[in-house]
Amino acid sequence: MIDDAAIIDARPAHLIACSHCGLPVPTVLVDPANDDQFCCAACQTVYRVVHECGLNRYYELRRELETDRAPARTTGADFSAFDAPEFQQAHCIELPDSRHSIELYLEGVHCAACVWLIEKLPQIRTGVVQARLDLPRSLVSIVWDDDRAALSTVARDLDRLGYPPHPARGGEARAARTREDRRLLIRVAVAGALAGNVMLLAIALYSGMFDSMQDRFATLFRWVSMGLGVAAIGWPGSIFFKGAIASIRARTPRLDLPIALALSLAGAAGAVNVVRGSGEIYFDSLTMLVFLLLVGRVLQRSAQRRAADAVELLYSLTPASVTLVENDELLQAPIEAVIPGAILLVRAGETIPVDGVVNDGLSQVDESILTGESKPVSAAPGRPVSAGAVNLSAPIRVRAQTIGDATRLGRILKQIESEGVRSARVQSLVDRLSAWFLISVLSLASVTLLLWLAIDPSRAVSNTIALLIVTCPCGLGLATPLAVAAALGKASQRGIFVKCDEALTQLAHPGLLLLDKTGTLTEGGVRLVQWIGAESLRPAVAALESASSHPIGRALCADVDMAAAPTADDAEHFIGQGAVGVIDGARLVVGSFDFVQSQWRTHTPNWASLAQHDALEKGLTPIAVARGGAIEAVAVMGDRVRDDAGAALETLRNRGWRVGIVSGDDRRVVEEVTAQLGGEFAMLVGGASPEKKCDIVENAMRKGPVAFVGDGVNDAAALQRATVGIAAHGGAEASLAAADIYLTKPGLTPLVELIAGARRTRRVVFRNIGAALGYNALAATLALTGLITPIVAAILMPISSLTVLTLSIRARTFTREEAPCP
């Protein structure tokens, strides 16, 4: 979404700020005749619409709130597909009085002022009853009156305000998570209220000890405490018993087990003492324990839930509407309305929505997201194309064969979703520790009991119970959830979404890191890799290619100042071959070597043919540039290695990671990329099918943990199988669904940041566990020697929780980014 800005930012005029977004305006776009200046056409459109609607206060609010800056983006689409009955049936909810409601995922929502602008929708469009924005999820819920406004006009308004809408997907999974969250929150509330009330009674009881309380009041308070305590263990606390039973069934020790043990033992002892009418009752400590542990769980869940929501909502960006061709008429229709045999128009730059066969048109198709192959595949009548591939150069008409879940892409996605999240795969650190913890607490308790039975039988039971309470795993239970929840929250601010917290713990140890090539290590798509010849020729080439829609033509225009480029006369483009035109009086031919030969039959100079062979050898595409009959330059085109890739891999190697590349692309291309990256590679595989990638990951996992980084559909199976799957920026829907972690920023720097953050998080977890265990060891020694009574134990207990809480919040795991200063 924000990538477009990066191109614009290349040459900013430092003094002029865009009237809409406040980012610098590129020099070429400065309009001296105007008061308002804009960094892009989208900002200009949005600025005009906001003013026309009388919503100027948006800009005041933005100044007051000092919000982040982001350039606007509008698509200018007409959204007529939103009015189709198939679309409304799939995405809208019908309300009484011809009202409907829909959830739309908006691009470009970034700040508090956006909330104000979007929720003003009912004022600028009659017929919209209500618009409510969920800021962290970029989700707007709109209620509109179908008789007075069509959904497409509402969608157009949103688009023109700079928030292109998409029907939100994943609603059911989100609703299920919301229900789960609500249930947990209710448990916390009940546990908190019970703990608070039991504490009040406990204070009265403890002070009554020194102040000779009347027996009948003491008895009342003890019975009420028991009632509330049993309620706390029985309802909110039942979650730990369920976990303990599950852990016994699975024969893996989990922290729920010692918690459940402490709850039941101390609860039973307390109940016996209440009935007996003497001794400690423990219910104050128990209810507080249940409450604090549940708070830890809520914090952890909400951090993970936010990441899952954010990633799933990205699926909404896949196109929801298609252009149908019916009797030579073009018709916008929702994807739900496509039937096999329908003819669709796919324009250059659009994603092919169905599996089918090209009916008409010549173009090139980028299938890298499906196969990992970086070179575009040609599409001609009769050739099959797959859903998910991107049409690059010219419009084509496709006859649909399979749609939706039946497509190759749909089947992969379905399979990944059915396998579900596999968070149980890795046993967590705390769970492993808890086994030792349980054993040592139980043996300490029996030692205490036996010891005191020998010394002073009357104090044996009370000292044993004091030991159990004081070593209650409260701090331990909070240690990991708190550290991880705090880290996940900070990570999501940095554009790193972690869906499964175990993944973060796993990344703290160096292991084998396997990367996909296309789109992960490289930029994905055709770029100018090398220019051999005079630099002064580039503007002329750009001028000739500026009208081209071919990916190579567009790549030749990138990075060239078009304002300084001359104009081309008589430009003629030959699809898949090249272009010819007259620039500054000289005839210029740009294209494949064969094409240039066919135009001129000129002699190819030695250096040019060497460059041509060298490029072909490396799996790249050589382009010849001839002026006035002689080849003057050679442009080598290909998928360019990301600028930060080499340095990022070097940093990771220094941290002990072994790095390997597993690519679906040709082996020669992979070798060329490794030559550019430099350094040592533990594994190099080219031409790997999705199944092979998955096998490679599985084999490697026998020797140790494997992290896999990829972005394509062809990586999805490997992402799911790996110990940790990381989906790179711009990844396909299937890879997002399969991965544990999603990076929203391009390049490999976020990966380095993620791994560094994981290491720091692990250190915080260890520090927390250390503090909790140290406290427990000290307290256990005191209890063993009979130096603390159960009351002192109950007062000391929360101290370990507080220590852990402070340590987690103050820890620096994922450092917050400095605000970018344009």
Add this chain to the structure above:
Amino acid sequence: MSVIFIVLPLALVIAAAAVAAFIWSVRTGQLDDLETPAVRMLFDDDEPTEDAQDPD
């Protein structure tokens, strides 16, 4: 008969009412999004502007 036998159950009933109110607020979705309402309250309730035009 001490007043505590009345006040204690009463206190518990009040606490239960507070918990019930919280459960209601959770069930009606008021705690699903904790960020947007915090932002929304910063905006003044300005009058709908009369000169608002149709954006088309």
